[in-house]
Amino acid sequence: MIEVKDLYKEFSGIPVLKGVSTTFEKGKTSMIIGQSGSGKTVFLKCLLGLHIPEKGEICFDGRKHTELTIKTKRQLRKEIGMVFQGGALYDSLTVEENIMFPLKMFTKNSYSEMLNRVNFVLDRVNLVNANKKFPAEISGGMQKRVAIARAIVMNPKYLFCDEPNSGLDPNTATLIDNLIQEITKEYDMITVINSHDMNSVMEIGEKIVFLKDGVKAWEGTNKEIFKTENEAIVNFVYSSNLFRKVREAYLNETNQ
Numbered sequence: 001m002i003e004v005k006d007l008y009k010e011f012s013g014i015p016v017l018k019g020v021s022t023t024f025e026k027g028k029t030s031m032i033i034g035q036s037g038s039g040k041t042v043f044l045k046c047l048l049g050l051h052i053p054e055k056g057e058i059c060f061d062g063r064k065h066t067e068l069t070i071k072t073k074r075q076l077r078k079e080i081g082m083v084f085q086g087g088a089l090y091d092s093l094t095v096e097e098n099i100m101f102p103l104k105m106f107t108k109n110s111y112s113e114m115l116n117r118v119n120f121v122l123d124r125v126n127l128v129n130a131n132k133k134f135p136a137e138i139s140g141g142m143q144k145r146v147a148i149a150r151a152i153v154m155n156p157k158y159l160f161c162d163e164p165n166s167g168l169d170p171n172t173a174t175l176i177d178n179l180i181q182e183i184t185k186e187y188d189m190i191t192v193i194n195s196h197d198m199n200s201v202m203e204i205g206e207k208i209v210f211l212k213d214g215v216k217a218w219e220g221t222n223k224e225i226f227k228t229e230n231e232a233i234v235n236f237v238y239s240s241n242l243f244r245k246v247r248e249a250y251l252n253e254t255n256q
Helices: 040-048 070-078 095-106 111-124 140-152 170-186 198-204 231-237 241-255
Strands: 002-011 014-024 028-033 055-060 080-083 158-162 190-194 207-212 215-220
Touching: 002 040, 014 040, 014 055, 014 207, 028 040, 028 170, 028 198, 040 158, 040 190, 070 080, 080 140, 095 111, 095 140, 111 140, 140 158, 140 170, 158 170, 170 190, 170 198, 207 231, 215 231
Parallel strands: 014 215, 028 190, 028 207, 080 158, 158 190
Antiparallel strands: 002 014, 002 055, 207 215
16 A cells, blocks of 8 residues: 655745645556646655655555665665656667666566566567567557556556556557556556546546645545535536536436
């Protein structure tokens, strides 16, 4: 479990996170949502250790991040997989070399052992025989799958994703959503996704944390969103007429 307790973060004296507390559990896809400027990207970067909060605590399975030594922080880093918004693949490296990069950095495995692991995760994301292709030679959806393969190659306990569906068509976005959820359950990982995509939220949001102006304004599941009377989350999620109609239909059906 990741436990976040009373997290505060500010920049140049301006508060961005104002006492956020929540938890993220194993085997669940958890979503961080909110408008631009709500603090969700800063929150994700705090979880990753890229920002140090002024106040509060982040615990990874009981390990307080602020109390970790350089050695234990390095060990924690090995347990974290990250899928960046743009994929962040190295253009000059092949698919195989991109995925192998963390193994070269963090392990002393032989080349054959690393290659076996690369091929295993490529098979898991349905990209068999893509080893020698360069990022420019594959589609955006395939690049995201390579990014996911690289993120899980170290068999992480924690998976963080920043807008994994950014720039993808709806069908490919759904495939990526399903893949992330399947892998989360298969590896019993703690997965936290920063997303603007309300389709993703509704499909795989087993836990949703809604940030507004640096405060946790609501949290719940994608099922509970349909029933909530919280004005902030209703206005945010159901600004689309389609989602509003879906909610109305759901409420009408449950009230019958």
